[in-house]
Every structure is written in C-alpha cells, then in structure tokens.
Amino acid sequence: MKKQILFFLLISGLSFSQQKNLKIADLQPKSEDFAFPKVSYAEKPLIENKINTFLQVNQLEYIPDSVGSPSQLVSVGKTSYSNYVYFYGWEKLETPKNILSIAINGEASGAYPEGFDIWKNFDLRTGNLINSKDLFQPNSIKTVEGLIQKNIKKEVNDFLAALRSEKDPSEEVLDQIAIYEDCFTNFTLDGIEYYFAKNKIRFIAGRCSNHAMRALDELGSHVVEFPYKDLDKYWSPYAKNLLSDSEKVDKTSLDNKLYRGKIDGKYPITVLIDKVYDDGSFSAKYWYDKNKKLIEWNGKLKGNHISIIENDYYSEETNQWIFRALVEADLQGNKISGTWQDHKTKKYLKLELEEL
Known part of the structure; x- marks a missing residue:
C-alpha cells in the first residue's frame, strides 16, 4: 500500500512539474465582455503557437498577431455565424501530465442571449486538440x-x-x-x-x-x-x-489539425481543418502568412483523397456561390499533396502541406 501511495505521489509530482512552466493569462486587450485564454509555454514554443492559433481561429475567427483586436469580430457579430459572443472567463483544470484542459464560459446573442460553457482539451506532446473519437x-x-x-x-x-x-x-x-x-x-x-x-x-x-x-x-x-x-x-x-504519461504519440484523425505549406512553392499558407463528419465532409480555414485573412474551404475526404471547393463570393444574380478555386489532394501520413486550381484561369498550382 505504501508503495502505491509513493508511486501516486511521484506521478502527481511529475504531472505538476511537466506543466509548471505552462502559464495561461488573459489575451489582450481584456475587457468586461472579453476574457479569453492565452497560453505561454516557453520551453515548447511550437506547442504554445499551435494551441493559441487553434483557440483564436476556432473561437474568435482571428489570426494571432494580425491587424486589429482579437475580439473585433465576435464583439460585433461579424463572424461567419453572425452572433455576438462575449467571453467572461476561463479556467485551467487539473489533468494528467500530457493534457491541458481549459474551461471557457460566456454568452452568445442571436435571437436571444444564451450562456455557454465549453471545454477545450489539448495534447501537450503535440499541441493538437484531442478529438473524442x-x-x-x-x-x-x-x-x-x-x-x-x-x-x-x-x-x-x-x-x-x-x-x-x-x-x-x-x-x-x-x-x-x-x-x-x-x-x-x-x-x-x-x-x-x-x-x-x-x-x-x-x-x-x-x-x-x-x-x-x-x-x-x-x-x-x-x-x-x-x-x-x-x-x-x-x-x-x-x-x-x-x-499513462507516455511520450509515444499514436496516429490520430484529421480533425482539428493545423497544417503549414505552400501554394506554387512560393506562397506560404496555414490551414486549420475543422471537424470531419461521418460522411467525410468537412470545412477548413486557411490564410496566406503575408496578409493573414481567413479563407473558407468546404471539402470531402474519401479514403485518403481530399476534394475542396474554395468559394469566391455569392452571386445574387444566379443565386449561387461562385468558385474561386478547386483543390484535389491526397493525405499521405502527416502531409497533404496535390493541386490548387484557379477556377477562372484553370491554371493548376502545386499544393504542399505538412502537419504542424
């Protein structure tokens, strides 16, 4: 029994030690209606960057370090879902060593205001969101x-x-x-x-x-x-x-992962894949590192092949979305390789992405 207690205390101590250098503070500028978490993890900057990028793009539709305030879209209802969203607070939860769980609470205003509580769980070995499946x-x-x-x-x-x-x-x-x-x-x-x-x-x-x-x-x-x-x-x-606090990382699904790469070998981009549904459909957001503006993708995953439509604008005249580009690519391990085709010129550009 004493050995079991000592082992538990040792594991608990290791867990605390693993995360003691991970800090969370309020993303600035903080306000009465905006208290949002920002992770600092000095010894693992890539992990820090991935977690913050996911949280800010996924919840705020804001690209870290881009122009403007992180709350500028959610506070005025200008996100893709058109609701006003207020973030009132967050909490870092006590977890096993390899996991960061953050509770976030706030209020969304559509037809009526509704409070919400959400939880985001990250693998601290990779910085990836942990998908329940x-x-x-x-x-x-x-x-x-x-x-x-x-x-x-x-x-x-x-x-x-x-x-x-x-x-x-x-x-x-x-x-x-x-x-x-x-x-x-x-x-x-x-x-x-x-x-x-x-x-x-x-x-x-x-x-x-x-x-x-x-x-x-x-x-x-x-x-x-x-x-x-x-x-x-x-x-x-x-x-x-x-x-079990192991450093071994097994393969996981495509959902909620960040990729970086280039279009035509010279235009650096970052991609955030959203949830992949049972029928293979998914949405994604990407941005050129130079101008940092979110662009929507709607795709389909069939086996290891990915087909994506990038819409340009909605035509009131024809009552349909006008394509900007089509993507055909294959998922190969932690890489995505294929083509990005300009819908107007029909020109094919090489697309190469690698999981962050």
Missing part, C-alpha cells in the same frame, strides 16, 4: 455512447418519477413533466462536451429544455463521469499512452 477503439465507441446515454436516461427518469409522484401537481410541475418526457437522451460523442479531470473524464450533454422553458429545467446540463480505470477496455492505444 480518437480516445476509444472504433468498435467501442457505440458502447461508450451507450454508457453515457444510460446515465443520462437514469437521471431524467428518476427525476420524472419524483415529479409524477406528486398527488396534486401544479401547472409548473406538469410543464416540467412534459419537458422531461420529451427529453433527448441519445447523445453521441460528437454531440457533447467533455474534459479531463485528475483521475476521471467528464462528459457534459445539453439540457432537456429549450431556451423558453429553461427556468423550469431543474436538471440543467447532464454531467456523466467515469474514472479512467473504468474505461480501460475501451481506450484506444492513443488514449492509453496519453493518460
């Missing part, structure tokens, strides 16, 4: 989703039973019963948030109520947690190495 063996994903769904259904059904047991239910209670009877509980890993704690993983699924009925929703978001050891038989090799 990479954590589990492919044939175990449905099983893990089933465990999450089972816990959520039990929470909802137990609360429903208590509400139904009231002998003379008020109108409010009847409304609550209606909310929970119609509650969606068949969440998949793609549809929920998650983060790593010291000895467990927590999944957070959306609440049962819509915005109009949320005041009656006493359960709120559903939190399901599992000690790491309880998922031992489902973890992928990547996850096992990640959680």
Whole structure:
C-alpha cells in the first residue's frame, strides 16, 4: 500500500512539474465582455503557437498577431455565424501530465442571449486538440455512447418519477413533466462536451429544455463521469499512452489539425481543418502568412483523397456561390499533396502541406 501511495505521489509530482512552466493569462486587450485564454509555454514554443492559433481561429475567427483586436469580430457579430459572443472567463483544470484542459464560459446573442460553457482539451506532446473519437477503439465507441446515454436516461427518469409522484401537481410541475418526457437522451460523442479531470473524464450533454422553458429545467446540463480505470477496455492505444504519461504519440484523425505549406512553392499558407463528419465532409480555414485573412474551404475526404471547393463570393444574380478555386489532394501520413486550381484561369498550382 505504501508503495502505491509513493508511486501516486511521484506521478502527481511529475504531472505538476511537466506543466509548471505552462502559464495561461488573459489575451489582450481584456475587457468586461472579453476574457479569453492565452497560453505561454516557453520551453515548447511550437506547442504554445499551435494551441493559441487553434483557440483564436476556432473561437474568435482571428489570426494571432494580425491587424486589429482579437475580439473585433465576435464583439460585433461579424463572424461567419453572425452572433455576438462575449467571453467572461476561463479556467485551467487539473489533468494528467500530457493534457491541458481549459474551461471557457460566456454568452452568445442571436435571437436571444444564451450562456455557454465549453471545454477545450489539448495534447501537450503535440499541441493538437484531442478529438473524442480518437480516445476509444472504433468498435467501442457505440458502447461508450451507450454508457453515457444510460446515465443520462437514469437521471431524467428518476427525476420524472419524483415529479409524477406528486398527488396534486401544479401547472409548473406538469410543464416540467412534459419537458422531461420529451427529453433527448441519445447523445453521441460528437454531440457533447467533455474534459479531463485528475483521475476521471467528464462528459457534459445539453439540457432537456429549450431556451423558453429553461427556468423550469431543474436538471440543467447532464454531467456523466467515469474514472479512467473504468474505461480501460475501451481506450484506444492513443488514449492509453496519453493518460499513462507516455511520450509515444499514436496516429490520430484529421480533425482539428493545423497544417503549414505552400501554394506554387512560393506562397506560404496555414490551414486549420475543422471537424470531419461521418460522411467525410468537412470545412477548413486557411490564410496566406503575408496578409493573414481567413479563407473558407468546404471539402470531402474519401479514403485518403481530399476534394475542396474554395468559394469566391455569392452571386445574387444566379443565386449561387461562385468558385474561386478547386483543390484535389491526397493525405499521405502527416502531409497533404496535390493541386490548387484557379477556377477562372484553370491554371493548376502545386499544393504542399505538412502537419504542424
């Protein structure tokens, strides 16, 4: 028993030591409506750069060190999703050595204001965002989703039973019963948030109520947690190495990765791939290092082949998007190679990218 305690203390100390030089501060300029995390990791500048680039492009649609304030688009609703977004705070969570988990909270204003909590998890060996589907063996994903769904259904059904047991239910209670009877509980890993704690993983699924009925929703978001050891038989090799503090990095999916390279061998660009859906469709953003302006890509991954459309503008006259370029490329290990074709001139330019 003493040996086990000493081993645990040693591992905890190593974990603390691994991250003691990693600092997080507020991205400047900070304001009442903008408190956003910026990572500093002096001993691993590439990791620092990748994490900050992902966070700022993904959440703010801002390229680090470009012109203007990082909050300039989200604060006035000029992002691609056209909502005002306010970031009120963040927290660095206690995690295993190889992982950085950051909790971010704020409010988004579309048709109505809605508070939000999100969690971003990074592999500190690579700087990549950790995708939930990479954590589990492919044939175990449905099983893990089933465990999450089972816990959520039990929470909802137990609360429903208590509400139904009231002998003379008020109108409010009847409304609550209606909310929970119609509650969606068949969440998949793609549809929920998650983060790593010291000895467990927590999944957070959306609440049962819509915005109009949320005041009656006493359960709120559903939190399901599992000690790491309880998922031992489902973890992928990547996850096992990640959680065991190993430096071995296994291959992971294309989702949420950063690439750098050149078009025509002379125009440096950086690319951020977004989520790749089950049908292979995905979106991406890229920018020329010289002018730092985001350009949208819409693509399809089939096997190792990637086809991408780069739109130029939307024509009101023809009611359709006008292409600017077409990309055909192949994914080869950590590289993407192919062509970028100018839609007007039909000229083909060589495209070469490598994962950061």
